[in-house]
Amino acid sequence: MRLNDSEIERFREDGFLILPERFSAEEVALLKAELPRLFAERRPENFREKESDAVRTAMGLHLRSEVYARAVRDPRLVEPARQLLGEDLYVQQVKVNAKAAFSGDVWQWHYDFATHHGEDGVPEPLALNLHILLDEVNEFNGPLVFIPGSHRRGPAPATLDTETTSYPLWVVEDETVAKLIEEGGLVSAKGPPGTMLIFGDTLVHGSSLNMSPWPRTIFSLILNPVSNALTRRRRPDHQHHRDLTPVAPLPGSPRLLAADRAGVETRA
């Protein structure tokens, strides 16, 4: 569950980690089984694409689903984050980002701290984004693309883009991105379902359109130190949760499945 020394070194150097086989096929199936119900709901937490009714991102999921309430406390997510940051963390944001087959839209080049700071007044770029791939992600269905080392350049200038997609995002201009790519290259975060990603708040990343017939869904949990909490409450709770209670990892193993079996037995 804990990262080893070479993973920590790679994270510090590259700004991200791609960790295969962290969650089982059964666990991924459990997380995915919730999505048709959650995506069907008409509520502000579900952002739909600009050009279609497909869900682009569905937020606040730990408050809408027992399975996701357990996922945010899974030690495989919480413990590496606590190890990297060394302090108590609260759940800042919980979502599934979807890219529907043939139409899932882009995420422009950005780094998360630009939004966390610009919108929510988060003081320091410490938050970590922890992902679980829920589908196979390949080069065709819109993988996340990272610019290795871009976090070491410090926060780049960013502007708020409310036009390109249905989701307002603080984005980095092309000239800066070109320089960062010249220095660091590009890595696409591909892998089978169950692969975990970790990336930091100033790592520049984006993703392209899904032109393939294969949908792409990714679970994302953002954890931020309690000592670095938001100072502005402009955005709704589902975009940056106000509950600063430190997240406590669930006991037991394997986490998501064990809890589900217990839940099934209780309900039976």
Ligand SMILES: O=C(O)CCC(=O)C(=O)O
């Ligand atoms: O889902 C994607 O492709 C991009 C997501 C992203 O950029 C983020 O979670 O910050």
